[in-house]
Amino acid sequence: MFSRIRGQSRVINILQKALQLDKIANSYLFHGPDGVGKFTTALYFGMALNCQSEIDTKPCGICSSCRKFLNFTHPDFVFIFPSPNLDVSPEGEVKSDKLLNEYQDYIKNKIETPWKEFIFSSKVEIRISSIRMLEHKINLTPNEAKYKVYIVEDAESMNINTANAFLKTLEEPPQDALIILTSANPNSLLPTILSRCQKITFQALPRDIIEKELIENRFLENIEAKLYARIANGSMEKALRLVDSSSIESRENALELIKIILDHDDLRFIEYASEFRSVKSQTKLAEIISHLIIWTSDLTYLKIAPTEIVNLDNTEMLEKMYLKNPAVENYVYDLIEYMEKTLKLLVGNINPQLVLTSIYHKYTGKLAGGT
Ligand SMILES: [Zn+2]
Known part of the structure; x- marks a missing residue:
């Protein structure tokens, strides 16, 4: 075994x-x-x-x-x-x-x-x-x-x-x-x-090992397996979580959120956050934040290390978002640190809507040149 x-x-x-x-x-x-x-x-x-x-x-x-x-x-x-x-x-x-x-x-x-x-x-x-x-x-x-x-x-x-x-x-x-x-x-x-x-x-797992597992035992297509192995960043657990469709939906949700943030669209944000009213959305929220971290780091890789981009299937979209908001690269590390801290705090009866709102303000504040 x-x-x-x-x-x-x-x-x-x-x-x-x-x-x-x-x-x-x-x-x-x-x-x-x-x-x-x-x-x-x-x-x-x-x-x-x-x-x-x-x-x-x-x-x-x-x-x-x-x-x-x-x-x-x-x-x-x-x-x-x-x-x-x-x-x-x-x-x-x-x-x-x-x-x-x-x-x-x-x-x-x-x-x-x-x-x-x-x-x-x-x-x-x-x-x-x-x-x-x-x-x-x-x-x-x-x-x-x-x-x-x-x-x-x-x-x-x-x-x-x-x-x-x-x-x-x-x-x-x-x-x-x-x-x-x-x-x-x-x-x-x-x-x-x-x-x-x-x-x-124990070491983080090499990408090719995760890819192989996803192709041979989870029956993913090569391209998909490559993408998930990148997002999983050495963790088989994360890769398998991605295979569950809910996480892929969360990836889309995170992309939607980052678009709303880069547009500074308060109204659309309120609508977005209102779907996270129940405490039960915690797991989903954790998934979205994890994906948000990946999307955010991809925005910097675009210029400095394009080979490191995780969301390979969306480089065109990333490019558009970056051009709209080039200042994002000055704040990426701050933002990622903030979201990693937030992830650790997701226990007990937290209010997902409040958490999302604080992330939204953190991002838009940073992008407007604040702190
Ligand atoms: Zn035995």
Whole structure:
């Protein structure tokens, strides 16, 4: 099953070697950009350690242990991720009635369509109750596994108290436990946590690998695959998200917005923003902002590095927009930084209309020569 993970053969070799020699560290940190296979690799590694098949290339993916891991129902597998306060009991039961459905939807999405963005209704972080649950479970005898497997996704989203509580477990994990942290920002982790993990580096994926996946397994045309691989910028997750038609619609929406901005057309903007009244449009909003960032950077590539343009199918349109507003290139980095910050703030009950309005003002203000 490891062969399903694209573009990380160096990492897979290291892990397979460790499996062959039976030299497994107690804790690992898988770090690298988002959407390049850190979680899947961690899951397969835990599966391989517990796989009951006789084949050499474990995990098999079909034995009863593997299937339980793939369905997230293995009693010795604990998955911890940034979430709202689910109020998890030491046994791992979600006690918050209000969030139980959201939690179940999150897990379902993670299993079935992991590339899709899932936005919780309130602020997320790795909660101390989850770490206490880990602490409790890690000291129990495994139910059926050889190794108990703990995956802590986006480990940097622990606050300092939680990180300190976790550190205690990390200091002396039992021999039959495998803890894997994943992170796109390992520098935000406590140095004491970093120093206790074996670090495994994941790289952004080369364009051709993403292109190949899109053509062979998602049946895209060559031109489309090339375009999506560029937009995805090294992330398979982003590329797959693009294959979902909603994201392509968002690309059009972002283009429409950038046209409205460059025309400084307040009336058309109000009409545009009014379609984002409901809080439910958050995922869509995140997609639009991501595309807006790409369209904006394309406007600068037009003059300085045309080979880097992502939206290859629209260079003529980009040219027109640029000529209308050549000042845009002086502000591109500011604008992109602003939108990246905005993206990070899209949690909980934000008002998409307000977010769009602030972006609109930021752009038109900049283009009019303001700040
Ligand atoms: Zn198996």
